[in-house]
Amino acid sequence: MKTNYELRKDFSIFENENIAYLDNAATSQKPKCVLDALEKFYKKYNANPHRGAYNLSIKATEVLNKSRHRVAEFLNARFDEEIIFTKNATESLNLLAYSYGMDNIKSGDEIVLSIMEHHSMIVPFQKVAQAKNATLKYMYLNDDYQIDDKEIESKITGKTKIVGIVSVSNVLGTITNYKKIIEKAHSVGAVVIVDISQSIAHKPFDVQDADADFVVFSAHKMYAPLGTGVLYGKKELLEKMSPFMMGGDMIEYVYEQSTSFAPLPNKFEAGTQNVAGIYGLCSAIDYLQNIGYDTIYKIESSLTEYLLKKLKELPFVKLYCTDNLSQHEAVVSFNIDGVHPHDVASILDMQGVCIRAGNHCAQPLLRYLGVDSTCRVSISFYNTKEDIDKLIKALKKVYEMFMKFKNNQR
């Protein structure tokens, strides 16, 4: 089993930057093998897939097809064509809102989301609800930042047609009870979209075992290049859906006034795809599976435990997360008494510590929690105890700075 100190050496950025990078929930750093894959694609395979009759274009097409197979395997999808490449979870969710939501939601129907959803889930489905005169409902949290069974039972009803749920909250780190939610939704005939953007870097996801209808994630949060994302959909659902974006490669015949569309998966992949990025995504999957999710879990859970212990020792820190570590994953939100999170983040930055501050694209959740913004730390297996010690030292400095002035006022 490799240690975090050994794995850290796979990431060139840490050779150049002496930083504690603790914003992995926003995007992860990229290992050398992923950077090498990008270079290799452009040096050896670069051509427009599906277009050319020449050998190089066929190679690029093969890269795309093999990559699709690799991702299907990774998620345990039944068919390769259940995997649609997008640029991120946001595009995947917009595709679902427009191609599934707009066609299947009718007046009086209900769409149920958790209050923990990212704006990329909330805003597109708000648009669907408004356009179709449907109701958008939210599942709220108990005191332990979890959606309990009672909430699931009462919100998902016979009127529910679509349910959207994150596997892990990007603000609270809560591991949701998505299996229970899928079960309930299916019992009333609704489809479920699971956003696994915050869990896939930490835990595998089996689409068949979960019986999820649609799954989305931003691959750049799991060590793949920026601009890569995935949509999984059950084949029978994707086949019935109309295309999202129109253009090259997603058509069969185009006449002056009408068009017939290509079968899956091309129907949903208009225009030239980011094949180099997708090739990099496959390399990221290889990399993760070589380390092994068990090893990743061991490193990250012990770091998260250490982080929480250290944060709890600071009396001026208010944490927003469950004490139940089995329901918590690698993301920790907190605030410093009397200091705005943006000031915290800026002053940490000046001390070489990168964290996120703000509303984390989850304004409804923050409003529900009664806060304007939070500081957020998110862990990867390449982080170290030293990163966390650096964070804690820097947080103490922030508090001291502000307290000095507060006391002067008296």
Next chain:
Amino acid sequence: MDQIEEIYSNIIMERSMQAYHKHELENETCSAHGYNPNCGDDITLHIKLCDDKIEDMSFTGSGCAISQSSTDIMAEVLKGKTVAEAKEIADIFVAMIDRKPITDQQKKLLKDAVAFQNISNMPARVKCAILAWKTLKNKLDEL
């Protein structure tokens, strides 16, 4: 550490902790709302205009130390100025932040707001510093 003190200078820290002009304003003649969606700074400027003069100004809202102190200092600097003078000073402030050349005479007009001259060393926070000034300028341009 020098960089921290250069940006979070004494005056910025003091004014963010104890803003003199953070309150509602009786008899306000107009108000203006400013918001930074990325960071959540949210301020409302309360302005009392008498003829062409800013007789009084205050603000309410919430945000980081940079946005709060910048708003408070702006209210102080612009109180008693004519609309034309206030617009000119707001433009000078934005020019200073953008690192455009400004004369010593222009700098004098900024008074305590000069404290924000190094904020461009921290590009992520420029928006916080200029929020109040842009909000005011937009409002005065409407008049």
